[in-house]
Amino acid sequence: MAAKPKLWYFRGRGRMESIRWLLAAAGVEFEEEVLETREQYEKSQKDGRLLFGQVPLVEIDGMELTQTRAILSSLATKYNLHGKDPKETVRIDMYAEGTLDLMMMVALAAFKPPEEKEESLALVVKKAKTQHFPVFEKILKDHGEDFLVGNKFSWADIQLLEAILMVEELDASVLSDFPLLKEFKTRISNIPTIKKFLQPGSQRKPPPDSHYVEVVRNVLQF
Amino acid sequence: MSRKPILHYFNGRGRMECIRWLLAAAGVEFEEKLIEKPEDLNKLKNDGSLLFQQVPMVEIDGMNLVQTRAILNYIATKYNLYGKDIKERALIDMYSEGVADLGEMIMLLPLCPAAEKDAKVTFIREKTTNRFLPAFENVLKSHGQDYLVGNKLSRADIHLVELLYYVEELDPSLLANFPLLKALKARVSNLPAVKKFLQPGSQRKPPTDERQIEARKIFKF
Numbered sequence: 001m002a003a004k005p006k007l008w009y010f011r012g013r014g015r016m017e018s019i020r021w022l023l024a025a026a027g028v029e030f031e032e033e034v035l036e037t038r039e040q041y042e043k044s045q046k047d048g049r050l051l052f053g054q055v056p057l058v059e060i061d062g063m064e065l066t067q068t069r070a071i072l073s074s075l076a077t078k079y080n081l082h083g084k085d086p087k088e089t090v091r092i093d094m095y096a097e098g099t100l101d102l103m104m105m106v107a108l109a110a111f112k113p114p115e116e117k118e119e120s121l122a123l124v125v126k127k128a129k130t131q132h133f134p135v136f137e138k139i140l141k142d143h144g145e146d147f148l149v150g151n152k153f154s155w156a157d158i159q160l161l162e163a164i165l166m167v168e169e170l171d172a173s174v175l176s177d178f179p180l181l182k183e184f185k186t187r188i189s190n191i192p193t194i195k196k197f198l199q200p201g202s203q204r205k206p207p208p209d210s211h212y213v214e215v216v217r218n219v220l221q222f
Numbered sequence: 223m224s225r226k227p228i229l230h231y232f233n234g235r236g237r238m239e240c241i242r243w244l245l246a247a248a249g250v251e252f253e254e255k256l257i258e259k260p261e262d263l264n265k266l267k268n269d270g271s272l273l274f275q276q277v278p279m280v281e282i283d284g285m286n287l288v289q290t291r292a293i294l295n296y297i298a299t300k301y302n303l304y305g306k307d308i309k310e311r312a313l314i315d316m317y318s319e320g321v322a323d324l325g326e327m328i329m330l331l332p333l334c335p336a337a338e339k340d341a342k343v344t345f346i347r348e349k350t351t352n353r354f355l356p357a358f359e360n361v362l363k364s365h366g367q368d369y370l371v372g373n374k375l376s377r378a379d380i381h382l383v384e385l386l387y388y389v390e391e392l393d394p395s396l397l398a399n400f401p402l403l404k405a406l407k408a409r410v411s412n413l414p415a416v417k418k419f420l421q422p423g424s425q426r427k428p429p430t431d432e433r434q435i436e437a438r439k440i441f442k443f
Contacts, residue, residue: 051357052320063312069291070315077308086299087285093292098274131274 005030008044008057010219012212013205014107015068016056018100018162020204022072024197025158026079032203041219072096076155088150095136095148095156099163102132106166110208111217121170128167133178136160140180146187153191161188169207227252228281230266235427236329237290238278240322240381242426244294246419247380247410248301254425294318298377310372317358317370317378321385324354328388332430347396350389355400358382362402368409375413383410391429 005023009016011034023030035041035055045053051066058065058075065071076082076092083089102124109120139148148156164185167174175182189198197204227245231238233256245252257263257277267275271286280287283300287293298304298314305311327346334342358370367373370382386407389396397404410416419426 051316052323053353061309063309065312065316067316067319070312070319073295073315074308074312077311086296087283089299090285090287090292090296093295094273094287094289097289097292135273 004028005058005060007032008035008049008059009055010035010212010216011205012208012216014056014208014216015104017107017205018103018159019056019058019068019071019075021158021162021197022075022079022081022155024203025191025194026075026081027193028079030203035219036215038219038221069100072155081153081155081158083150083154084152088154091149092154092156095139096159098132098135099156099159102128102163103166106170107208110213125167125171125174128163128174129177132163133175133181136184137178137180140184146184153188157184157188158194161185161194166207225281226250229254230257230271230279230281231277232257233427234430236278236430239427240325240384241278241280241290241293241297243384243419244297244303244377244380246425247413247416248297248303249415250297250301252425291322294377303375303377303380305372305376306374310376313371314376314378317361318381320354320357321378321381324350325381325385325388328385328392329430332435343392347393350392350396351399355389355396355403359400359402362406369406375410379406379410380416383407383416 005028007016007019007030009032020030035044041055044050044055044057049064050057051064054066056066056068056071058071060075065074073082073093076096083092105120105124105127109117109124112120136148143151145151147153148160161184164175164181175185188194196202227250229238229241229252231254242252255262257266263277266272266277266279271281272279273286273288276288278288278290278293280293282296287296295304305314324346327342327349331339331342331346361370365373369375370378382403383406386397386403397407411420418424
C-alpha cells in the first residue's frame with residue numbers, strides 16, 4: 001500500500017496551494033508537515049531534502065520533489081488529469097500556466113508594502129478581467145463542453161476554479177461579464193472531491209495575512 | 223511534408239532563447255518572424271494568434287502555442303528529450319525548473335536599475351555558486367553518468383548547458399569548481415546539432431544590449 005504524499009511548507013497558500021488543490025481534486029489524501037521556524041528550514045536543507053534549498057517539497061513515490069511546476073506536472077500525469085495525447089497536454093499546460101501567472105501575482109503581493117500591494121492586487125483583477133477570463137469564457141463558448149480540454153475534467157479546470165475563487169476574494173463581481181465561467185465555477189465546485197475541499201476544516205489554506213508574511217520572512221530571511 | 227515551426231518573438235534572447243536551443247539541439251529546423259515594430263506585435267494580437275496577448279508564440283503542428291513552459295514541454299515530448307517514464311520526467315522537470323529560476327535572474331539583469339545592479343550581480347553570483355551549480359554538480363557526481371537523467375541526453379542537459387554559457391558570460395571563474403559541469407558543457411557542445419548552433423550565423427541570439435531595452439521601453443513592448 002503506497003504511503004500518502006507528504007507536503008513540506010508553511011501553513012499558508014504560497015506556492016503550495018495549487019498542489020493541494022490538485023491532490024484534493026484527484027481524491028488523494030495527503031499529509032502536511034508545517035514549516036514554522038528557521039531552524040526547521042535549515043535542517044531540511046542540511047538533510048539534503050531540498051534540491052535547490054527551497055520549498056515547496058512533496059515526498060511521493062519515494063522521491064523528494066521540489067519546484068512547483070515539476071510537482072504539478074508530475075501529479076497531473078499520475079492522476080490522469082493531463083490530457084490523452086500531447087496536443088491535449090499542451091493546451092492544458094497553456095491554460096494552467098496562464099492561471100498560475102495570475103495566482104503567483106496574488107501570492108507575491110502579500111509581501112509588498114501596503115501601497116504597492118493594493119496596486120498589485122488591483123492589477124491582478126484587471127488582468128483577470130481583460131486578459132485571462134475572456135480567454136477561458138471564449139474557450140468554453142467555442143466548444144460548448146463542460147470542461148476546458150477534451151470534454152474531460154483535467155488539471156486546467158482545477159487551476160481555473162482556484163484562480164476564479166482567488167480573484168473573487170479580491171473583487172466579488174469579477175465574473176459578472178462571464179456567464180459561462182459562472183456556470184463553470186458552479187459545476188466544478190460541485191464535483192464531490194472539490195466540494196469536500198471547499199468545506200471548512202479541509203486542508204485548503206486561507207489568504208495570506210500579516211502573521212503568515214511574518215513567518216515566511218523569518219524563515220526565508222528576507 | 224510538415225512545415226517548419228515558426229517562432230514569433232523579438233530579435234533577442236528573452237523568453238524564446240531556450241526554445242531556440244531546444245529545437246536546435248533536437249536538430250529541428252525552424253523559421254523566425256521577428257517582432258521589430260509595435261505594429262508587428264499589434265498584428266499578432268489583433269489576429270487572435272496570441273492566447274494571452276503575449277509572446278513567445280510558436281506555430282507548430284497546426285497550433286499557435288504560447289507560454290514558454292508549455293511550448294518546451296511539447297517540443298521535449300515530440301523529440302524524445304523528456305525521459306522514458308514519469309519518474310525520469312519528474313527529475314527532468316525539477317532540474318529544468320532550477321535552471322529556469324537562475325536563468326530568469328540572469329535574463330532580467332539588463333532591466334535592473336543602475337543603482338541596484340551591483341547588489342543584484344552579487345546576489346546572482348552567490349546563488350550560482352552556493353545553490354544552483356552545486357546541486358547539478360552533485361547530481362552528475364551521484365551517478366557518474368554522462369547526462370543528468372537516465373544516462374541519456376534530455377532537455378535538462380540542453381537547458382543546463384545553455385545556462386552555463388550565460389554564467390560564463392557573467393564571469394567564467396564561476397564555473398571553476400565544477401569539473402563535472404564543465405565536462406557536460408563540453409560534451410553537449412560537441413553534439414553535431416549543438417556545435418552547429420554555437421557557430422556564428424546560427425539563429426542563436428547575442429546578449430541583450432542597452433539599445434534593445436530602450437527601444438522596447440519607447441515602443442512599450
